[in-house]
Amino acid sequence: MEPLTTTSYAILCQLALKPWSAYELAEQKVRYFQYMWPRAQSGIYREIKHLADLGYAQPERSNVGKRQRTVYAITPQGLEALRAWLATPVARFSMECEATLRLFVAPLGTKEQLLATLEQVQAEAEEMLRFLHSIMQEYLEGRAPFQEQVYVRVLANDLFLEYLLTMQAWAKRTRQEMMQWYDLSPDGKDERALELVQRLSDRAVLT
Amino acid sequence: MEPLTTTSYAILCQLALKPWSAYELAEQKVRYFQYMWPRAQSGIYREIKHLADLGYAQPERSNVGKRQRTVYAITPQGLEALRAWLATPVARFSMECEATLRLFVAPLGTKEQLLATLEQVQAEAEEMLRFLHSIMQEYLEGRAPFQEQVYVRVLANDLFLEYLLTMQAWAKRTRQEMMQWYDLSPDGKDERALELVQRLSDRAVLT
DNA sequence: GGACACATGTAACGGGTTACATGATTTC
DNA sequence: GAAATCATGTAACCCGTTACATGTGTCC
Secondary structure (H helix, E strand, O other), X not given: OOOOOHHHHHHHHHHHHOOEEHHXXXXXXXXHHHHOOOOOHHHHHHHHHHHHHOOOEEEEEEEEOOEXXXXXXXXXXXXXXXXXXXXXXXXXXXXXXXXXXXXXXXXXXXHHHHHHHHHHHXXXXXXXXXXXXXXXXXXXXXXXXXHHHHHHHHHHHHHHHHHHXXXXXXXXXXXXXXXXXXXXXXXXOHHHHHHHHHHHHHHOOOO | OOOOOHHHHHHHHHHHHOOEEXXXXXXXXXXXXXXXXXXXXXXXXXXXXXXXXXXXXXXXXXXXXXXXXEEEEEOHHHHXXXXXXXXXXXXXXXXXXHHHHHHHOXXXXXXXXXXXXXXXXXXXXXXXXXXXXXXXXXXXXXXXXXXXXXXXXXXXXXXXXXXHHHHHHHHHHHHHHHHOOOOOOOOOOHHHHHHHHHHHHHHOOOO
């Protein structure tokens, strides 16, 4: 009855595939928690307990040597909750990019600072692109975890890829644009700016 | 000294342009708080007080009729803080898209549910695209607020546009792909999936 | 003068974070 | 057998949220 968060459902999604310990979910084992839905480790520990309290996950304590270990499995009620979730309206997608905010007060800083910011954006996009590429190789070689899910996962990775390429390309062309500037003042930049606005305006027309 | 959040700096950015009341910042007047950095109204009220406590913003109380009104102006220390911020490493960009998570457990639901989810993503992207288009028109007609900032703002809007187009195009082609499926089971979808993986893998190679 | 939208806030909760704690295993 | 790292968690703070409160113009 009580509404769960998307993070709760993300965990339930993982449990639907097989039982996991909180540690496994929180660490890099589940890679989409690193990139597609990053959350702090402690939040996962808390949330999975919450799921257990609701009866959506069944904890199973065992011992590895002297250390105790708790593995959670999804329950029939948990599966039911997941199914119900799929029928609800989806949460709005969103993006956060501090670099664009910095552009709004660019004239307060230096051109070098702004270029460095954009370089950082580009580098982070490229780091994730390399990671994504290695994942795609795993699928091609048939050795990915949950290889049998490739037909749906490729659709999610498609978005992730295009999003990263978008970020990378933007950082690149914005740097190039800015490198042609003498400084960050508005002087003489109006005409070119309106040209760009016109281009954006055209592209924003729905087809 | 104490580290502010990006939201604090987003507010400081606005104050750097001119003084505002919390109400003006929180409501739709500042459009990028709606789309580029959406935050709840009450958070803005709290954060701007915080900025005042730190001496980064100067509150000026006045009366409109019988109602009191607080307008905040940036202080020299506030400007200095903004400048210092521009020199720090930028926060990582991020995206959240619940729809991709739902793909991971797609077989639990129905094809219709998934298609509806994707339609919703597409519709939301298109709504924002229409909004962005109207903004671009304002610039072209020279009547945008802060028109003189067009040369930097267009760079931010460029990213926003490409990001929205990416979301829209993805939702569209994923729907089309899925409409060719008989159901959500893996049966017979492997070959096509690996074809798509190969394409993603190729695109992910850095140039 | 009642309804309703505008303007300006406060209260309280929860989910996200960082930081810390502690025992086990491996390494050298 | 000391150090480093792995595995498993707890504590506490803070940002973001929703919900509520209340006064003020405006419309009819």
